[in-house]
Amino acid sequence: MLNGNFKSYMGDCRLEIDRLLESYLPGPxxxxxxxxxxxxxxxxxxxxxxxxxLCLASAEAVGGRREAVLxxxxxxxxxxxxxxxxxxxxxxxxxxxxxxxxxxxxxxxESTAIxxxxxxxxxxxxxxxxxxxxxxxxxxxxxxxxxxxxxxxGSTGMVGGQLNDIESQGKEGLFLEKLxxxxxxxxxxxxxxxxxxxxxxxxxxxxxxxxxxxxxxKAGLAFQIADDILDVEGKEETLGKSVGQxxxxxxxxxxxxxxxxxxxxxxxxxxxxxxxxxxxxxxEAEPLRQIAHYITHREx
Amino acid sequence: MLNGNFKSYMGDCRLEIDRLLESYLPGPxxxxxxxxxxxxxxxxxxxxxxxxxLCLASAEAVGGRREAVLxxxxxxxxxxxxxxxxxxxxxxxxxxxxxxxxxxxxxxxESTAIxxxxxxxxxxxxxxxxxxxxxxxxxxxxxxxxxxxxxxxGSTGMVGGQLNDIESQGKEGLFLEKLxxxxxxxxxxxxxxxxxxxxxxxxxxxxxxxxxxxxxxKAGLAFQIADDILDVEGKEETLGKSVGQxxxxxxxxxxxxxxxxxxxxxxxxxxxxxxxxxxxxxxEAEPLRQIAHYITHREx
Numbered sequence: 001m002l003n004g005n006f007k008s009y010m011g012d013c014r015l016e017i018d019r020l021l022e023s024y025l026p027g028p029x030x031x032x033x034x035x036x037x038x039x040x041x042x043x044x045x046x047x048x049x050x051x052x053x054l055c056l057a058s059a060e061a062v063g064g065r066r067e068a069v070l071x072x073x074x075x076x077x078x079x080x081x082x083x084x085x086x087x088x089x090x091x092x093x094x095x096x097x098x099x100x101x102x103x104x105x106x107x108x109x110e111s112t113a114i115x116x117x118x119x120x121x122x123x124x125x126x127x128x129x130x131x132x133x134x135x136x137x138x139x140x141x142x143x144x145x146x147x148x149x150x151x152x153x154g155s156t157g158m159v160g161g162q163l164n165d166i167e168s169q170g171k172e173g174l175f176l177e178k179l180x181x182x183x184x185x186x187x188x189x190x191x192x193x194x195x196x197x198x199x200x201x202x203x204x205x206x207x208x209x210x211x212x213x214x215x216x217x218k219a220g221l222a223f224q225i226a227d228d229i230l231d232v233e234g235k236e237e238t239l240g241k242s243v244g245q246x247x248x249x250x251x252x253x254x255x256x257x258x259x260x261x262x263x264x265x266x267x268x269x270x271x272x273x274x275x276x277x278x279x280x281x282x283x284e285a286e287p288l289r290q291i292a293h294y295i296t297h298r299e300x
Numbered sequence: 301m302l303n304g305n306f307k308s309y310m311g312d313c314r315l316e317i318d319r320l321l322e323s324y325l326p327g328p329x330x331x332x333x334x335x336x337x338x339x340x341x342x343x344x345x346x347x348x349x350x351x352x353x354l355c356l357a358s359a360e361a362v363g364g365r366r367e368a369v370l371x372x373x374x375x376x377x378x379x380x381x382x383x384x385x386x387x388x389x390x391x392x393x394x395x396x397x398x399x400x401x402x403x404x405x406x407x408x409x410e411s412t413a414i415x416x417x418x419x420x421x422x423x424x425x426x427x428x429x430x431x432x433x434x435x436x437x438x439x440x441x442x443x444x445x446x447x448x449x450x451x452x453x454g455s456t457g458m459v460g461g462q463l464n465d466i467e468s469q470g471k472e473g474l475f476l477e478k479l480x481x482x483x484x485x486x487x488x489x490x491x492x493x494x495x496x497x498x499x500x501x502x503x504x505x506x507x508x509x510x511x512x513x514x515x516x517x518k519a520g521l522a523f524q525i526a527d528d529i530l531d532v533e534g535k536e537e538t539l540g541k542s543v544g545q546x547x548x549x550x551x552x553x554x555x556x557x558x559x560x561x562x563x564x565x566x567x568x569x570x571x572x573x574x575x576x577x578x579x580x581x582x583x584e585a586e587p588l589r590q591i592a593h594y595i596t597h598r599e600x
Contacts (some may be wrong), residue, residue, distance in 0.1 A: 026455060026456060030456070031456075031460070032455075032460045032463050032464055032467075034463060034467070035455045035459060035460055035463050036455060039455060082418075086414060086415075086418060089411075089414065091409075091410035091411040091414060092411050092414070109391075110391035111389075111391040111392050111463075111466050112463065114386060114389065114391060114392070114414065115386075115459050115462060115463050117418075118382075118386060118417075118418075118421065118459050119454050119455035119459040119460075121418065121421055121422065122421065122450055122453050122454040122455075122459065123450070123454055123455065125425040125446060125450050126446070126447060126450025126451060126454055128446075129443045129444075129446035129447040129450060130447050130450075132443050133440070133443050133444065133447065138439075139438075139439035139440040139442070139443050140433065140439040142439070142443060143429045143432050143433050143439050143442060143443065144429075144433065146425060146426070146428075146429035146446065147426060147429040147430050147433065150422055150423070150425050150426025150429060150430075151426060153422050154419050154422040154423055154426055155326060155332075155335045155336060155339060155419035155422075155423065156326060156330070156331075159335060159415050159418050159419040159422065160331070160332045160335055160419075162415060163332050163334060163335050163411075163412065163415050164332050166411050167332075167334070
């Protein structure tokens with residue numbers, strides 16, 4: 001249910017997610033302290049928590065209870081944070097800032113950053129299994145969640161997308177089709193998985209799950225195009241990172257290929273298509289609809 | 301059951317594990333081809349498959365069926381291979397050879413090696429969930445396996461051990477206690493987890509599981525001491541890597557701290573203690589006992 005207004009819904013979700021992650025992870029003084037400090041540094045760096053919030057809103061859209069889904073939604077953020085830490089590494093995108101702070105490897109060194117990413121990825125699956133064993137949801141459903149998340153993030157999902165992204169940098173003559181493929185795998189799959197996981201845990205039947213999947217796919221693409229647009233148009237102080245980075249490193253982006261105005265139109269069309277998929281859903285899908293709007297209208 | 305003799309038992313297990321991994325993983329031409337080539341390069345590089353074999357033998361020791369446990373044992377090897385690929389990275393141990401072949405990053409470049417490790421780690425959990433959903437073992441048990449593996453390999457397990465190992469390199473005045481702690485976390489926990497997972501899936505009660513745990517702990521430590529000894533005494537052509545590397549990079553080792561002769565004695569004592577834990581087990585624990593011997597008497 002939409003809790004007061006959308007802004008407070010997002011805020012409430014964010015608070016619940018952060019509180020749970022805070023209590024689940026070993027404290028910053030737990031041995032080896034350095035790894036736990038590095039993990040917390042990136043995890044609590046002010047992320048928007050879009051993926052777990054999508055997961056919660058998706059569960060609510062099919063009548064699921066937010067509290068029951070929370071631990072699994074939070075685990076998605078662990079996995080997302082691992083991907084950011086590894087993508088920023090010198091051998092990958094070689095980024096210095098992320099969300100206005102030094103990247104993990106700039107702060108803690110490369111070996112610690114690699115290990116912090118590894119630990120975050122591992123913790124995502126561990127948390128799902130542990131919370132699954134302690135909760136009331138059928139273990140079989142929890143296994144489906146793990147399979148969903150693993151498939152989305154493995155060699156044919158996120159990891160494959162990141163590889164293609166790096167391989168394509170500085171290359172000539174990239175086609176729009178290939179760029180959409182990279183986007184789909186690098187960002188889209190995890191957003192799609194977050195929405196599907198919410199649906200599965202919320203108790204969606206096959207029909208509703210396939211509608212949620214369509215929503216997740218469109219919303220995921222819109223999210224990435226919006227990201228590319230922000231890299232051209234966004235304010236550095238709001239984004240917490242230098243703009244124009246994509247262009248500087250010869251990265252292919254949607255606005256770079258089709259121009260800013262068509263990119264904006266595409267994002268708007270994708271948002272409409274995402275919303276269309278939810279047409280048969282009632283008011284309980286309102287938060288999910290609001291997130292689709294937020295995705296293309298955010299400023300960071 | 302000991303199948304003919306121990307050598308053929310090991311050979312049979314290895315074959316079954318490799319066949320399953322071969323058929324489970326995306327083929328080397330599956331897109332993106334580079335990541336799948338890199339994954340297969342390290343996974344099929346002639347590893348001994350000690351951890352999955354320990355898992356299978358542990359399941360058999362409590363009356364479990366090898367076929368039923370096989371997919372979960374094989375998944376442990378995916379996780380082990382990820383740890384090798386990441387440990388070899390320039391920012392970590394910076395190794396050039398592993399098992400007589402160039403390390404993954406020397407062969408495919410650093411970014412691909414990081415991603416191949418990430419994909420292997422992800423695939424381990426994905427494979428367990430997928431095979432768990434398709435098999436006959438209770439989903440709750442499968443979740444326990446995931447929790448076991450995740451705890452062993454996360455920030456307070458393997459990842460923590462690797463961090464401590466890197467941090468301690470070149471430092472003066474390391475105590476034996478600290479070294480044992482690093483060993484326990486870097487190698488011991490995964491061997492212990494492999495044995496426990498076999499026990500859980502094989503249907504061990506609390507008593508037998510705690511005996512298997514004791515076995516796994518002792519065998520894990522013996523394994524790491526034997527590894528350190530091989531780095532001093534082993535033949536390069538048998539090991540497939542340069543010997544004396546530990547000393548060269550200022551790495552602390554067991555023989556380095558207490559001398560070769562006491563190190564050998566310690567390994568023998570640990571093996572005896574591991575075997576003691578299995579005293580109440582019948583002939584079905586014979587493969588497990590043989591592996592304990594093999595661990596300290598292997599030549600690579």
